[in-house]
Amino acid sequence: MNYRLDIQYDGTRYEGWQRQKTTGNTIQGKIEEVLSRMQETPIRIDGAGRTDAGVHAKGQVANVHMETDKSPEEICAYLNRYLPEDIGVERVSRVNERFHSRLLAKKKIYQYRIAAGHHKNVFERKYQCPLHEELDVDAMKRAAQRLTGTHDFKSFCSNKKMKKSTVRTIYGIDVESLPGELRITYTGDGFLYNMVRILTGTLVEVGRGDRKPEEMTDILLACDRGSAGFTAPAQGLTLLQVEY
Known part of the structure; x- marks a missing residue:
């Protein structure tokens, strides 16, 4: 299944959105870490915009392909329970399998x-x-x-x-x-x-x-x-x- 994540974050203490090999202190990295723990398998997400270190977001969008018995509401609750206080997921929703947060952005x-x-x-x-x-x-x-x-x-x-x-x-x-x-x-x-x-x-x-x-x-x-x-x-x- 393909899920859309609507995300907000205070980017002050992070090295930007995009995951990096040299640090785990990125927004993408933190979200993937929590989802991987939830699924007990490595999870990768795609974001709409690769915001720089220190940049904030009120309306970032990402999508993730994964199979889970949890409802979108349960996924959202799990993420917000374990993510740092300066990263929040406003909603999780099921979307078309072809939806891609970055490639389809207008x-x-x-x-x-x-x-x-x-x-x-x-x-x-x-x-x-x-x-x-x-x-x-x-x-x-x-x-x-x-x-x-x-x-x-x-x-x-x-x-x-x-x-x-x-x-x-x-x-x-x-x-x-x-x-x-x-x-x-x-x-x-x-x-x-x-x-x-x-x-x-x-x-x-x-x-x-x-x-x-x-x-x-x-x-x-x-x-x-x-x-x-x-x-x-x-x-x-x-x-x-x-x-x-």
Whole structure:
């Protein structure tokens, strides 16, 4: 049977989503460990997005093929009983055998949160980038418009050895100014390694006045990581939703 897992996690103390040979401290690794114990056999799951170390998720999706007498509700309860307190499974559901969380994803929505102004919010420190600067939001919005659409985003990818296509489609970048906080929400068909964080760093440089919105076109055409902005810190980023 094929099961879909809807997952949320605080990524602060983990080395990202994807399992690694050098550490067991990953989100995928922790979930597989609990499922393997439940099934008394090695279990492997597939996730929709390979979030970086320190990145959070409210709407991560994974799927797993396994045979069990437990109901989806019992699987969910077992996972939440034995997973660390900063990883939770919202629901488990049976899905078509062909469902694949990553390959069939149509849209992914990420949100980056920036602490603005001089007010320090202690309870949000794990989920915001503590920039505390005044940014030109209108300039950032104009720059964001130039980054939407289908482009080669090689300039916004940290993986220099990327052999697959770096063309992606961004459906929208919403820059929202709230009291004490700036939120940038990205909706796209997929994102490259560090892409959202580099896009954010570049938009912040526009907000600071270090770059002009019009430069985004040249950065895209350059296909060179060195032409884009800095990589924003991981803690401000959250995977909000995956759509199928």
